Amino acid sequence: MSVVRRRERKEKLRKGEEQEEVAVALKKSFVEKKGEEGNGREVWVALAVRQGLGIYRLYSTFLEVDNTLTYSVVVPEDGQWGKVLDNGTVTGMIGMVASHRAQLAINEITINDLREDVVDFTFPYYLESTVIVTQAPAARNRAFAVLSPFTLRVWMLVVASTLTVGPALACINRARNRLLKTQVTSVHPLSHLSFNAFRSLLNQSSPRVPGEWPLRMVVYSWSLFCITIYAMYAGTLTAELARPAHEASINSLVDLLRAIHTRGYKMGLVEGTSVEGILKEAESGIYWKLWDTFNTQTDYVNRSRAGVSKVLTGPYAFLIAQLSSEMLTERLGRQRFHMGREHFYPQSYGIACTTGSPLTAVLERM
Structure with missing residues (x-):
């Protein structure tokens, strides 16, 4: 449009001889009534500048391109962005544009295939992703933090192993005596063997180690197992208590x-x-x-x-x-x-x- 033609239309618009109007669909929360023109028309402007979308600036630029246009803002009755229903009905702002009740819909309107079937979109002016809020x-309850280093299955295996070591030592000692057909040179009550196994698990030294080598091999193996479990437990518990206690x-x-x-x-x-x-x-x-x-x-x-x-x-x-x-x-x-x-x-x-x-x-x- 030439400068002369634009001035002519601007003069006619001022005199009320010519007027072209474009309806713009906006969400209700993005518009504010500002006043009335001399002819009684309501004037609305977008308040989306706070969104960082520059919609108010877009209006100003649009007016500079063709300032003979006037604008009215219409709000969708259902207050929705707009989608295509299964029966072909189009709702929200997209529906207003698709039905020609508005010529533009300006907001955070995402471009997708279903909407592009019923309206035309400009090139994207903003890109962003979706997040989970x-x-x-x-804060987590730390009443049972001492049990947190291991899972329930590991704790059950540790308890079962501890309860098994004492009876296993007693059975090995009895089998050794029968096999060698010797008299018992030292008494190893089952209660003592079981309690010593528990002491080893707590990293406490046993007051007496069996002198028989078969029993010693089992006791040494159990002690090595207890040292490993204790080191894993202590290190994991320290790390667990050091990290923030949140869900x-x-x-x-x-x-x-x-x-x-x-x-x-x-x-x-x-x-x-x-x-x-x-x-x-x-x-x-x-x-x-x-x-x-x-x-x-x-x-x-x-x-x-x-x-x-x-x-x-x-x-x-x-x-x-x-x-x-x-x-x-x-x-x-x-x-x-x-x-x-x-x-x-x-x-x-x-x-x-x-x-x-x-x-x-x-x-x-x-």
């Missing part, structure tokens, strides 16, 4: 699935988001396994803020885009939350336009 790991954190989708099955965790999603879509459409793998545990009646939340707040109420994990997670957790107290170290499902955000709209090319040139 959970409550900060709580295991959830850092990946595998950790989340394990926590759901073993620790009673629930997984939360915002309905209509691309994260829900990637889990719901999965046919195998970790996405499919997680969706199989999801309760569509109780685990949905209507807003990301509600999902992050719900994390503080109990064993609950919320899947959310990284930028939003950082903003919301900072607002509620970053120290109260834990964000998984492993990110997943990289998302690209774009501006949704009606199919074939010339606005797509205009926006991509900015």
Whole structure:
């Protein structure tokens, strides 16, 4: 559009002779009523600058490209981002653009195949991944820390070995006497042999070692075993007491699935988001396994803020885009939350336009 033509249209717009309007779909929490023009039209502007998306700056740039355009902001009735239902209905902001009730949808709208079937997207203007937000790991109860170096199976084997050594020594001593047909030169009561085996396990020296070599070989072997067990126990216990005493954190989708099955965790999603879509459409793998545990009646939340707040109420994990997670957790107290170290499902955000709209090319040139 030439400078002369633009000035002519600008003058006509000022006089009210010509006006072109573009409706922009935005989530309600991203807009604020600012006032009224002289003709009584409501004027709305985006408040997404705090999100770092530069949407208000985009409006300014768009006005510089063609300042004869005026804008009205419409809000989707269901308040959702937008998804394609099984019956072909399109909800949320994407639905408003697909039905031509709005020509643009601007927000953290993820580009995916299902949405691209009903609207056109500009080139991605922002890329980020998805994270798992959970409550900060709580301090563990250390009342039984002395038992933590070994598993239950190892403890059972140690106890069984200790109880077996004494009777084994007594049987070997009796078999030796019968085989050699000699009189018993020294008495080794079973109680003494068993107690000495227990003393060796506690790294205490025995007051008397049997003089018979078969018994000595067993006692020396048992002592070597006890020294090894004692060293392993002492070293592992020291390391266990030195590390922070917190519960295991959830850092990946595998950790989340394990926590759901073993620790009673629930997984939360915002309905209509691309994260829900990637889990719901999965046919195998970790996405499919997680969706199989999801309760569509109780685990949905209507807003990301509600999902992050719900994390503080109990064993609950919320899947959310990284930028939003950082903003919301900072607002509620970053120290109260834990964000998984492993990110997943990289998302690209774009501006949704009606199919074939010339606005797509205009926006991509900015």
